[in-house]
Amino acid sequence: MAVEVRVTANLQKLIGGQRSLRAEGATVRELLDNIESQHPGFQNTVMTDGQIHRFVNIYLNDEDIRFLGQLDTPLKEGDVVSVLPALAGG
């Protein structure tokens, strides 16, 4: 299952300066594993202790995957996954 993954901000640096890449996976978890195999270090930046980092948002098309199936959210051909750092502070 190949999907387009769009990343923003300095995450682009971790995928070789691109704005997006193609990656494979039947779920978001598999997708992140696949990106990690292409670009080591990516997964550790967006995940902590096996979960999506609290200050990272991952969207399937326009939906936050926290409100879908989290890391088990299924993917289908043609989906667009976006990975954004949260904008937060105090």
Added chain:
Amino acid sequence: MTLALPQHYLDQMVAHAREEAPNECCGIIAGKDGRAVKLFRAVNAEASPFRYSVEPKDQLRILHECQNHGWDHLAFYHSHTASQAYPSPTDIRLAFTPEVPGKPGERMLWWPDAYWIIVSLEDADNPVVRAFRILPDGAVSEEEIRAE
């Protein structure tokens, strides 16, 4: 580096801060080649006087509009309703990625090129707007705002 902003952006940020007070407000200023082109108000998902977090769907909406126009995120703004216009320790901490396991101290800035604008309502009659950069070592550098 000086950040040039239309005067009405400064006015809009102060107005936004006042409308949301005592909670913090937040928003994004889009830019093209370093010039501000649009101010987006965002929803503070925390709805808190002490914290802000751009509501995730709002953030994606703003990102899409910026991508469609070829704009960058020039600056992010938020308010401090009862403290000075200076990045808090939380602001600085959350500007960085989490530490990579096994590599203590290895963190990078999420948005290395962005300005961080803070509107202070500490003195309600005299709001203060200041701009900063957060540097890779965690230091804060104040940048001049030039109103146009």
